[in-house]
Amino acid sequence: MNTVLESLNRALLNALKTDERVLLMGEDILDPYGGSFKVSKGLSTKFPKRVLTTPISEAGFTGLAAGMAMRGLLPVVEIMFGDFVTLIADQLINHIVKFPWMYNQKVTVPIVIRAPMGGRRGYGPTHSQTLEKLYLGVPGLVVLAPTALGNPGRLLEVAIFQEKRPVLFVENKLLYLSKLFDINSSPDYSLEQIVLKRDHLEKTENYYPYPIYVLKIADAPKCDLTLVTYGYMAEVARNAMLRLAYESEIFVEMIVPTILAPYQCAPVIRSLDKSKRLLVVEEGTLTLGWGAEVITRVVEQLPNRLRAIHRLASKDFPIPASGYLEREFLPNEEDIVAKVRKIMKES
């Protein structure tokens, strides 16, 4: 069985193999080490000229990669820990995403910036964060998050080869070792993959190449609640779904987008038509986060039609190093189960 890590690693290998324009850049990514989380393992041995280890200069090498992207190459940048995306803020916000638009669509900057985010490993306040919320809603930036329900490597290849806009590719650290979901060996679930049509934008291809996954309990007699989440939280929520079904006969439908921004989540509305209850779960901090946007969009489209609207996210504090404390700060399976039971009781 394959892991998300293997899927991403294979995708990078494949990208390097199939196209000479692809270049990887990041700190400590050379073999035998292969990067802090081993996503680039084996790649520098096969492609020594196109896998470049960098000084500890996140802004510098991200800017270099952007310049390369503007002149026809397809660079993929690794930010060793997602926490360090703060250092590339100016390059990303005032340079990379600005160029296509302010130069009147005369240039593209097809850069992919990979960033391992997330906690639960005891790395403490500066190496455990889920910081993509800082970059959600930056016009011109695509933020993607792979899920074990889909094909992470395929998503990365789409980001490298098909997406012309700059991409922030958010990888959760615990997701790396998660096994890819295999519906054939998971009889408890049913899985649907939705690809949205871009009917309002006909300039490029007509479909968003970023699938949205809908996971249900197989043969569920009803739909009690719609749970929206992404990345590693979908793994946690998947287990919670099963417990809720078996232990409490509560049937949750989970919606997992792979594109976080620009916001694309029509299937949420469709599911809420049945469930009338919404729970958004994310590992980022609660206040002013992704969940707030998901909920706002829902409320804008379905005013006064829902019985319950709730969020579950990390506490609005830095993340402690101690595993005992960290557990209390990040949303876990128990929290999801308890929250859903409470919602069902109260609505």
Place this chain on the structure above:
Amino acid sequence: MTITETNETLYSMIYRIRKFEETVLENFPKGVFWGTTHTYIGQEANAVGVLSHLQEDDIVFSNHRSHGHFIAYGGDMSTLFAELMGKPSGVCGGRGGSQHLHWKNFYSNGIQGGIAPIATGMALAEKYKNTGAIAIAFLGDGTFGEGIVYETLNLASLWKAPILFVVENNHIAQTTPENLTIAGKIRDRFSSFGVSVVEMDTSDVLDIYQQAGKSINEVRENKMPYGLVLNTYRFGPHSKGDDTRNPQVLKQIIKTRDPLRIQAERVSVGVRENITKKMDDEVLTAYKEALEAPLFEDIYENSSDDVT
């Protein structure tokens, strides 16, 4: 080109930029332009001397003070005026304005320092593609306060990027003099990253032209980064009407360091008159053309395409 022809070309380029910038400052109070502007008056010899050596595919990355660079690159004055006026016929359709230009292989951005790694990445891409093109990036003295510049010098040197960093040290950043922002010497900052650097203190375009030719050749031949520090003077305000310097001191500087006057001495009076007339005409025509250019027909269409 004969020496006489070279001298005349250099003179007319300097004059063209001077006239363009004077027209900008003169008309700003009329409300025809949006936002702000940073004029190049006094520094024209730098852009003209350096960019006269460009080859077709070479890349130029400029900063907030970009008009002179753009015109010396060969950019069209009418579209530049139109860009300042925020019109659809502008260089970037009115989206960028004075500090954010892109045409052919010319780019500029208004964030200090951030262009350095991008220009370096561009140079590396051209080297990787084997096109023979090089990059030139313009940076001011004040910009050497930004850390990204040093990350870039390190990377450019390590990865041998074919780029020429041109520092226009006009000894002031907005209102802050060099002695309050630069410890040590700018040129030493290049040397400490193993980047060869030449420093000049002249407003004579011929001197700059000759040295820039050598520097650019070295970048092209050796496919490595080089530095060229040009000590220079900004005659006008930082943007518009924000000059805090002692006017007496400035007057003295202008007397000895005016690149237009210095180069004028190498051009015969008759030819000079012809050039003056021709350039005045070209700038005025460009200004009028921009002024008369139509406004947006469909604002929504022009402001909201494929961003998200």
